[in-house]
Amino acid sequence: xxxxxxxxxxxxxxxxxxxxxxxxxxxxxxxxxxxxxxxxxxxxxxxxxxxxxxxxxxxxxxxxxxxxxxxxxxxxxxxxxxxxxxxxxxxxxxxxxxxxxxxxxxxxxxxxxxxxxxxxxxxxxxxxxxxxxxxxxxxxxxxxxxxxxxxxxxxxxxxxxxxxxxxxxxxxxxxxxxxxxxxxxxxxxxxxxxxxxxxxxxxxxxxxxxxxxxxxxxxxxxxxxxxxxxxxxxxxxxxxxxxxxxxxxxxxxxxxxxxxxxxxxxxxxxxxxxxxxxxxxxxxxxxxxxxxxxxxxxxxxxxxxxxxxxxxxxxxxxxxxxxxxxxxxxxxxxxxxxxxxxxxxxxxxxxxxxxxxxxxxxxxxxxxxx
Amino acid sequence: xxxxxxxxxxxxxxxxxxxxxxxxxxxxxxxxxxxxxxxxxxxxxxxxxxxxxxxxxxxxxxxxxxxxxxxxxxxxxxxxxxxxxxxxxxxxxxxxxxxxxxxxxxxxxxxxxxxxxxxxxxxxxxxxxxxxxxxxxxxxxxxxxxxxxxxxxxxxxxxxxxxxxxxxxxxxxxxxxxxxxxxxxxxxxxxxxxxxxxxxxxxxxxxxxxxxxxxxxxxxxxxxxxxxxxxxxxxxxxxxxxxxxxxxxxxxxxxxxxxxxxxxxxxxxxxxxxxxxxxxxxxxxxxxxxxxxxxxxxxxxxxxxxxxxxxxxxxxxxxxxxxxxxxxxxxxxxxxxxxxxxxxxxxxxxxxxxxxxxxxxxxxxxxxxx
DNA sequence: AGGGAATATGTGACCGTTCACAATCCTGGC
DNA sequence: GCCAGGATTGTGAACGGTCACATATTCCCT
Numbered sequence: 169x170x171x172x173x174x175x176x177x178x179x180x181x182x183x184x185x186x187x188x189x190x191x192x193x194x195x196x197x198x199x200x201x202x203x204x205x206x207x208x209x210x211x212x213x214x215x216x217x218x219x220x221x222x223x224x225x226x227x228x229x230x231x232x233x234x235x236x237x238x239x240x241x242x243x244x245x246x247x248x249x250x251x252x253x254x255x256x257x258x259x260x261x262x263x264x265x266x267x268x269x270x271x272x273x274x275x276x277x278x279x280x281x282x283x284x285x286x287x288x289x290x291x292x293x294x295x296x297x298x299x300x301x302x303x304x305x306x307x308x309x310x311x312x313x314x315x316x317x318x319x320x321x322x323x324x325x326x327x328x329x330x331x332x333x334x335x336x337x338x339x340x341x342x343x344x345x346x347x348x349x350x351x352x353x354x355x356x357x358x359x360x361x362x363x364x365x366x367x368x369x370x371x372x373x374x375x376x377x378x379x380x381x382x383x384x385x386x387x388x389x390x391x392x393x394x395x396x397x398x399x400x401x402x403x404x405x406x407x408x409x410x411x412x413x414x415x416x417x418x419x420x421x422x423x424x425x426x427x428x429x430x431x432x433x434x435x436x437x438x439x440x441x442x443x444x445x446x447x448x449x450x451x452x453x454x455x456x457x458x459x460x461x462x463x464x465x466x467x468x469x470x471x472x473x474x475x476x477x478x479x480x481x482x483x484x485x486x487x488x489x490x491x492x493x494x495x496x497x498x499x500x501x502x503x504x505x506x507x508x509x510x511x512x513x514x515x516x517x518x519x520x521x522x523x524x525x526x527x528x529x530x531x532x533x534x535x536x537x538x
Numbered sequence: 539x540x541x542x543x544x545x546x547x548x549x550x551x552x553x554x555x556x557x558x559x560x561x562x563x564x565x566x567x568x569x570x571x572x573x574x575x576x577x578x579x580x581x582x583x584x585x586x587x588x589x590x591x592x593x594x595x596x597x598x599x600x601x602x603x604x605x606x607x608x609x610x611x612x613x614x615x616x617x618x619x620x621x622x623x624x625x626x627x628x629x630x631x632x633x634x635x636x637x638x639x640x641x642x643x644x645x646x647x648x649x650x651x652x653x654x655x656x657x658x659x660x661x662x663x664x665x666x667x668x669x670x671x672x673x674x675x676x677x678x679x680x681x682x683x684x685x686x687x688x689x690x691x692x693x694x695x696x697x698x699x700x701x702x703x704x705x706x707x708x709x710x711x712x713x714x715x716x717x718x719x720x721x722x723x724x725x726x727x728x729x730x731x732x733x734x735x736x737x738x739x740x741x742x743x744x745x746x747x748x749x750x751x752x753x754x755x756x757x758x759x760x761x762x763x764x765x766x767x768x769x770x771x772x773x774x775x776x777x778x779x780x781x782x783x784x785x786x787x788x789x790x791x792x793x794x795x796x797x798x799x800x801x802x803x804x805x806x807x808x809x810x811x812x813x814x815x816x817x818x819x820x821x822x823x824x825x826x827x828x829x830x831x832x833x834x835x836x837x838x839x840x841x842x843x844x845x846x847x848x849x850x851x852x853x854x855x856x857x858x859x860x861x862x863x864x865x866x867x868x869x870x871x872x873x874x875x876x877x878x879x880x881x882x883x884x885x886x887x888x889x890x891x892x893x894x895x896x897x898x899x900x901x902x903x904x905x906x907x908x
Numbered sequence: 909a910g911g912g913a914a915t916a917t918g919t920g921a922c923c924g925t926t927c928a929c930a931a932t933c934c935t936g937g938c
Numbered sequence: 939g940c941c942a943g944g945a946t947t948g949t950g951a952a953c954g955g956t957c958a959c960a961t962a963t964t965c966c967c968t
């Protein structure tokens with residue numbers, strides 16, 4: 169059956185595009201609960217009961233109503249429902265950058281959980297962190313659904329989170345906060361500090377004199393990833409080099425990598441995410457520094473592709489999908505008022521050892537490319 | 539301002555998290571158009587006019603109303619609006635797999651265009667192509683918004699497209715259809731045949747005796763990508779090897795690659811997307827076959843990472859973002875009834891030459907890995 | 909047979925907005 | 939000074955549900 173309602177493939181003479189007279193342009197008064205009631209010979213309230221699974225309906229009645237529903241192709245109007253009941257059962261995810269792995273995976277987790285709870289999910293994308301854009305995105309979210317989830321991994325997201333109107337139920341996936349947040353803050357996060365620590369420790373154990381860090385942007389002045397890296401370095405009695413600030417994508421990693429490649433002393437690089445790592449590796453490669461013989465690189469996230477890079481990427485697995493789920497469940501219990509809201513860590517970052525990091529090699533043979 | 543309403547950065551003694559007594563938990567009867575009217579000393583209809591930008595309102599009145607709106611923090615209730623006006627201004631994207639690049643980018647394009655047109659966008663994810671899941675996803679979409687866009691690159695999507703109720707405005711991003719679709723079908727696509735042809739031709743021009751193809755799943759029995767590849771091969775008087783069926787991700791590519799790697803005759807591989815190409819490259823590498831000296835690999839899509847792989851990936855750029863935009867604009871004109879619906883191609887695939895494909899080398903020196 | 913709980917079903921009001929149709933206010937032309 | 943007609947504002951009735959509160963029916967028990 170064709171989507172537009174044609175049934176015959178009639179390529180000639182496009183029908184007179186519902187011009188004037190036909191009764192077609194009249195807003196196709198959708199079948200309502202009352203129409204169904206009439207057909208089934210009951211009151212509209214009974215129909216309402218049937219579609220809501222109320223048990224106080226005789227089986228025979230229910231059957232008749234259901235038959236009528238099927239016959240008329242009735243579907244409850246969600247707008248009317250929302251209006252009358254004041255319920256909301258819908259959420260909008262405010263996020264930037266849906267193509268980046270961390271964001272996409274978090275969104276996926278949210279969607280899964282929301283679907284299971286029969287919430288419908290919308291998205292509102294942050295175009296930039298400009299005041300106006302942030303406000304617009306939050307407004308869009310606020311008035312297209314009853315609650316909001318903010319993916320606040322970046323600056324724009326953090327601003328958006330602050331801009332959410334007070335009355336609206338909200339939850340957020342955030343960077344690991346600097347200090348434990350107040351109870352009642354509907355925040356979840358993955359333990360960035362632990363992730364950074366374990367990766368750094370690993371590189372140190374491989375004998376590298378120190379570990380350089382290519383950082384994703386952060387809101388908190390001292391990001392917990394940076395802090396974790398620092399901690400591990402300090403614990404080993406090593407002084408930390410200046411972190412290299414970068415963006416989110418492979419290009420940013422590449423640019424950072426070029427700078428790092430010039431420094432012969434660089435033997436181990438920790439990267440804020442897998443894309444960054446990819447870029448760094450590429451830059452190193454172009455500079456004739458082989459991975460992992462000359463330089464070891466470790467990423468964050470464990471994006472699905474990272475296992476297939478050449479060399480495959482040693483990285484820290486972050487359970488973004490789980491994060492998304494947890495975020496939804498926070499929102500859910502906030503809406504239901506069922507459980508108290510406590511901000512918390514989700515999952516445990518896990519180092520995935522692959523090929524891109526190896527033991528320190530004091531005198532790597534450098535080979536100019538080609 | 540913090541989300542919960544704190545204004546001071548008070549790290550000590552977490553505030554009693556809106557515990558019990560406060561009048562907070564009551565369904566906050568939102569301020570309505572009538573409340574605003576009362577404050578502004580006008581009728582509710584006038585308020586309605588103001589929020590809808592109706593010009594028949596005296597400036598002084600408009601100002602008073604707007605002041606009242608600001609004072610009360612009024613926001614129009616979208617459910618009530620949708621109910622009363624019968625308008626819809628919202629769409630839901632039905633899609634599987636939001637983490638795959640092609641899907642994510644298409645979604646991004648849709649979102650951009652929708653945002654510009656002040657539509658709110660929802661997503662409904664297809665868990666599988668099982669009848670029940672497809673129906674559920676479409677139902678969710680249908681009753682949470684007034685129109686639907688289906689990303690029908692795969693089987694599940696195609697089924698979903700067919701399952702969309704007739705009354706609902708719909709548009710779809712699809713695979714290139716086998717035969718030109720009827721006018722009126724709200725479909726857009728990227729020219730897969732042309733893309734495959736240009737990539738294949740390129741490999742042939744590099745001297746490769748033939749080109750192998752690792753295919754993404756397709757609905758159409760003979761996918762246009764496969765057809766384009768065939769065409770180019772035939773034009774060069776070369777017989778086509780059996781295509782290797784694969785899935786969507788790097789792992790699938792890897793598995794296909796392992797099979798291909800065993801065959802010494804394989805010198806050029808075209809892959810249905812960049813992830814597949816990545817997997818193939820990895821498999822080739824593990825088999826000791828270097829890229830591009832021993833085997834040339836070309837992908838599809840031009841995902842943002844592909845430029846940074848080592849070797850960087852020669853691929854065919856597909857404008858998914860543009861596809862998404864076009865898809866929305868089709869839906870939009872369908873809703874407005876403004877323009878006739880004609881199914882059409884979007885953009886032109888463009889071969890991006892990078893490092894992963896090179897001239898045919900009859901006697902490559904094979905090196906066992908390590 | 910009578911009475912009280914369930915069990916079924918119906919009625920009227922209302923959710924917050926827009927729509928259709930008055931009603932009132934101005935303004936300029938004659 | 940009066941009137942047509944546009945500018946401005948108001949009123950009542952939807953929109954398609956749910957809610958709160960009757961009103962019938964049943965059914966079981968004494």
